[in-house]
Amino acid sequence: MTALNNRRFLLAKRPVGAVTRDDFTFEQVPVEEPADGQVLVKNLYLSLDPAMRGWMNEGKSYIPPVALGEVMRALGVGEVIASKHPDFAVGDYVNGALGVQDYFVGAPKGFYTIDPRLAPLPRYLSALGMTGMTAYFALLDVGAPKAGETVVISGAAGAVGSIAGQIAKIKGCRVVGIAGGQDKCRYLVDELGFDGVIDYKAENVLEGLKRECPKGVDIYFDNVGGDILDAVLSRLNFKARVVICGAISQYNNKQAVKGPANYLSLLVNRARMEGFVVMDHAPQFAAAGQEIAGWLATGRLKSREDVVEGLETFPETLLKLFSGENFGKLVLKP
Numbered sequence: 001m002t003a004l005n006n007r008r009f010l011l012a013k014r015p016v017g018a019v020t021r022d023d024f025t026f027e028q029v030p031v032e033e034p035a036d037g038q039v040l041v042k043n044l045y046l047s048l049d050p051a052m053r054g055w056m057n058e059g060k061s062y063i064p065p066v067a068l069g070e071v072m073r074a075l076g077v078g079e080v081i082a083s084k085h086p087d088f089a090v091g092d093y094v095n096g097a098l099g100v101q102d103y104f105v106g107a108p109k110g111f112y113t114i115d116p117r118l119a120p121l122p123r124y125l126s127a128l129g130m131t132g133m134t135a136y137f138a139l140l141d142v143g144a145p146k147a148g149e150t151v152v153i154s155g156a157a158g159a160v161g162s163i164a165g166q167i168a169k170i171k172g173c174r175v176v177g178i179a180g181g182q183d184k185c186r187y188l189v190d191e192l193g194f195d196g197v198i199d200y201k202a203e204n205v206l207e208g209l210k211r212e213c214p215k216g217v218d219i220y221f222d223n224v225g226g227d228i229l230d231a232v233l234s235r236l237n238f239k240a241r242v243v244i245c246g247a248i249s250q251y252n253n254k255q256a257v258k259g260p261a262n263y264l265s266l267l268v269n270r271a272r273m274e275g276f277v278v279m280d281h282a283p284q285f286a287a288a289g290q291e292i293a294g295w296l297a298t299g300r301l302k303s304r305e306d307v308v309e310g311l312e313t314f315p316e317t318l319l320k321l322f323s324g325e326n327f328g329k330l331v332l333k334p
């Protein structure tokens with residue numbers, strides 16, 4: 001094999017607030033040959049996730065933090081170009097934790113093969129990947145929707161939120177999305193069939209909830225936390241379910257996370273609020289993937305990817321998630 005060079009981002013320091021380029025070392029090193037039990041993968045698309053910001057922090061979480069000096073963790077899809085692992089052959093396309101770099105060399109722990117003939121590769125990072133699994137299990141297992149119920153989703157035009165909302169529609173619910181800006185709100189209603197929208201950048205969320213949810217809220221699928229969580233808590237119905245999928249409004253906080261002031265609404269309404277981590281559902285991913293693929297094939301579910309080119313843009317591209325500049329699943333093409 002001719003000598004290959006690997007551009008990669010290493011975590012250089014623990015960011016304070018929003019990430020900056022200075023939090024990383026961007027370097028180029030020769031690609032090593034895979035050892036026994038390892039594979040060499042050419043990374044084709046990398047998933048940029050709000051969770052990456054949490055992985056950079058020290059402390060206990062649902063997954064160990066990225067160590068200083070380590071390649072920044074990222075899920076991705078790529079092509080196996082050398083293999084000394086019995087389960088993977090040259091030419092296989094794989095999904096796994098490839099890292100923010102051009103090439104992955106190592107043991108393919110947790111990797112699985114995907115078929116590029118069945119869907120465009122970036123879709124294996126959105127509806128057919130961790131994003132779709134998150135929407136599916138957080139809504140169906142924790143939210144437990146019933147036909148006719150009102151479901152409110154924040155971050156609704158984002159990767160997870162847009163899929164969760166469409167699945168709630170498939171289940172016969174009234175679905176109200178909270179998103180930032182006219183374009184995203186119009187997309188939710190016109191393209192994805194949401195029943196109502198609240199543009200949190202242009203209107204008061206509580207007023208919007210009164211207008212769009214006249215019968216109250218049965219399920220709140222929360223991706224953003226903060227003030228929006230508080231507003232929705234004040235509109236809960238009896239036995240409502242609040243799914244804590246994420247809290248992106250809090251990830252760059254320099255102060256402590258802002259907790260919900262209206263939590264006693266859970267007591268009054270005998271409601272519950274439950275945290276969710278997608279990896280807990282790994283044994284059921286294959287079955288869920290088949291159901292999602294079926295909905296995609298029949299047009300009942302739409303998936304939108306926002307692909308940005310250039311590995312070197314990683315720190316600035318990641319910030320799009322926090323400014324809302326991404327429209328669909330944010331994917332980096334090295």
Ligand SMILES: NC(=O)c1ccc[n+]([C@@H]2O[C@H](COP(=O)([O-])OP(=O)(O)OC[C@H]3O[C@@H](n4cnc5c(N)ncnc54)[C@H](OP(=O)(O)O)[C@@H]3O)[C@@H](O)[C@H]2O)c1
Binds near residue numbers: 178327
């Ligand atoms: N628990 C799990 O296992 C799991 C797995 C995957 C993802 N998640 C969580 O799911 C959520 C969505 O992730 P995603 O990958 O689908 O990202 P995404 O929704 O595609 O992108 C993030 C969106 O969040 C919105 N946002 C950013 N800052 C905000 C703020 N201060 N207030 C309100 N909205 C804000 C922006 O949309 P607007 O333009 O509408 O503001 C932005 O486009 C995140 O909280 C993530 O951590 C959880």
